[in-house]
Amino acid sequence: MKKLIELDINGRIYEVAIDARDLLIDVIRNKVGLTGSKKGCGDGDCGACTVLIDGKPELSCIKLAIASQGKKITTIEGLVQESGQLHPIQQAYVDHGAVQCGFCTPGMILSSKALLDRNPNPTEQYIKHELSGNICRCTGYKRIIEAVEAAAKVWSKEGV
Amino acid sequence: MFLNHFEYFAPKTPAETLELVARLGSKAKILAGGTDLMVVMKAKAISPDYLIDINGVEEFKGIFCEPGKGAVIGTNTKLAEIQFSEAIQEKYPALAYAAGEVGSSQVRHMASLGGNSCNASPAAETPTPLVALGAKVVLSSISGERELPLEEFILGVRVLDLAEGEMLTKFILPEPKLKSACRYAYMGRRDAMEIDCVNMAVTIELENDGETVKNIELVMGSVYPRPLASKEVTALLLGQKLSDQLIEKAAEAAQGEAKPIDDIRASAEYRREIVKVLACRLIKEAYAAAKGV
Numbered sequence: 001m002k003k004l005i006e007l008d009i010n011g012r013i014y015e016v017a018i019d020a021r022d023l024l025i026d027v028i029r030n031k032v033g034l035t036g037s038k039k040g041c042g043d044g045d046c047g048a049c050t051v052l053i054d055g056k057p058e059l060s061c062i063k064l065a066i067a068s069q070g071k072k073i074t075t076i077e078g079l080v081q082e083s084g085q086l087h088p089i090q091q092a093y094v095d096h097g098a099v100q101c102g103f104c105t106p107g108m109i110l111s112s113k114a115l116l117d118r119n120p121n122p123t124e125q126y127i128k129h130e131l132s133g134n135i136c137r138c139t140g141y142k143r144i145i146e147a148v149e150a151a152a153k154v155w156s157k158e159g160v
Numbered sequence: 161m162f163l164n165h166f167e168y169f170a171p172k173t174p175a176e177t178l179e180l181v182a183r184l185g186s187k188a189k190i191l192a193g194g195t196d197l198m199v200v201m202k203a204k205a206i207s208p209d210y211l212i213d214i215n216g217v218e219e220f221k222g223i224f225c226e227p228g229k230g231a232v233i234g235t236n237t238k239l240a241e242i243q244f245s246e247a248i249q250e251k252y253p254a255l256a257y258a259a260g261e262v263g264s265s266q267v268r269h270m271a272s273l274g275g276n277s278c279n280a281s282p283a284a285e286t287p288t289p290l291v292a293l294g295a296k297v298v299l300s301s302i303s304g305e306r307e308l309p310l311e312e313f314i315l316g317v318r319v320l321d322l323a324e325g326e327m328l329t330k331f332i333l334p335e336p337k338l339k340s341a342c343r344y345a346y347m348g349r350r351d352a353m354e355i356d357c358v359n360m361a362v363t364i365e366l367e368n369d370g371e372t373v374k375n376i377e378l379v380m381g382s383v384y385p386r387p388l389a390s391k392e393v394t395a396l397l398l399g400q401k402l403s404d405q406l407i408e409k410a411a412e413a414a415q416g417e418a419k420p421i422d423d424i425r426a427s428a429e430y431r432r433e434i435v436k437v438l439a440c441r442l443i444k445e446a447y448a449a450a451k452g453v
């Protein structure tokens with residue numbers, strides 16, 4: 001039986017009719033129409049579906065939409081600033097060539113944001129450890145780590 | 161891939177939760193982080209009629225850690241919270257470390273400490289150090305509570321000493337003894353997103369002389385259907401001052417007790433070798449740490 005629920009995504013309230021069994025990734029992509037978040041493995045392994053829930057990185061492919069009511073959900077679409085400018089982490093990814101096909105990028109950037117929110121002065125080891133749940137099959141990780149390090153520098157200067 | 165249809169409940173209090181657990185019985189599953197449950201439901205390995213989501217119950221979350229009084233950790237405390245908790249890092253570094261090695265950052269922000277034990281996978285990360293630290297679990301139902309050492313709660317692969325109508329609500333960790341230390345280590349093919357092929361934790365407590373072993377607990381994961389606390393290591397090392405030779409002998413004894421299997425992650429033979437390597441390393445590390453060097 002369908003049920004009407006409200007989801008707070010990127011600060012906007014969406015009313016969606018869902019089944020209890022619907023997964024958050026499918027609702028975000030197919031019902032809300034925000035297709036930045038990707039579905040890769042669907043099993044929690046690849047991180048492509050990462051979204052922030054109350055600021056924490058979670059896997060929307062193993063999360064029920066119904067269990068996400070009343071929380072602040074942030075997807076990659078929510079990072080762009082009001083002026084239309086890219087978020088500093090997005091900019092750092094572009095500047096450092098950390099995006100090739102882009103499939104992993106939304107999840108990778110949200111995980112980067114979560115790790116920088118917790119620790120704005122990360123070591124390389126810490127970045128690797130906290131990003132290990134995001135798999136990239138084409139860029140390779142070197143440029144991604146460089147981008148996060150560069151974003152961290154902007155971060156500690158300006159605070160984002 | 162669709163999940164089966166189920167009815168979803170999101171209780172707000174422990175009393176409401178326990179009432180649902182009692183009423184819905186074995187047709188219901190508790191949903192904590194869902195990092196195990198959603199994956200097995202997607203694979204259609206289980207198809208519960210009801211899900212009881214406990215994430216809205218504040219009382220099931222949190223770390224209560226007072227100086228001198230051990231710690232109480234709510235079942236639905238997320239592993240990331242344990243990984244980054246300064247109180248846990250200081251008092252139970254082996255647990256903070258193990259929690260931080262589970263899956264990935266995303267998994268750790270979803271997964272709960274209770275789910276890791278209730279899932280009863282032999283390869284689970286945190287039950288091993290929890291057993292070595294002497295943790296107890298509190299099992300609650302509408303008719304009351306009981307306490308059990310974690311070691312007696314996990315009985316085998318996916319088997320718990322949990323009656324119908326009961327759920328795990330918290331962990332109780334004793335205050336670490338003076339002159340004691342606990343260390344944890346694991347071996348897998350890569351660091352992240354890996355299921356351990358062997359994990360192990362060692363707690364050593366020393367006599368007042370700061371050298372003689374007063375108590376030692378060596379616990380192995382992934383080499384037995386449940387966390388395995390070695391009897392022989394304790395028997396060999398109790399009352400002893402440790403030397404490299406003695407440590408090696410104890411590590412060989414642990415090897416003898418382990419009953420590893422061959423699977424896609426490693427062969428039994430390799431696992432048995434790793435038991436010895438980790439046992440030597442951890443006994444030395446815990447001994448040095450207990451001595452304060």
Ligand SMILES: Cc1cc2nc3c(=O)[nH]c(=O)nc-3n(C[C@H](O)[C@H](O)[C@H](O)COP(=O)(O)OP(=O)(O)OC[C@H]3O[C@@H](n4cnc5c(N)ncnc54)[C@H](O)[C@@H]3O)c2cc1C
Nearest residue numbers: 044190192193194195196197263272275276278284285328
């Ligand atoms: C990509 C990925 C990587 C992983 N890597 C690791 C790893 O490296 N190491 C590791 O140990 N695990 C790993 N796991 C497994 C899993 O994340 C952990 O076991 C986790 O701690 C489970 O907690 P949860 O809160 O998500 O449990 P859930 O999935 O919510 O629950 C697990 C089971 O326990 C039951 N349950 C939960 N809470 C209670 C309770 N309070 N009382 C009674 N029953 C309860 C549920 O009904 C269910 O049957 C991984 C999982 C994924 C998806």
Ligand code: FES
Nearest residue numbers: 040041042047061
């Ligand atoms: S799609 Fe969610 S982790 Fe791969």
Ligand code: FES
Nearest residue numbers: 101102104136137
């Ligand atoms: S950019 Fe293609 S998978 Fe990472």
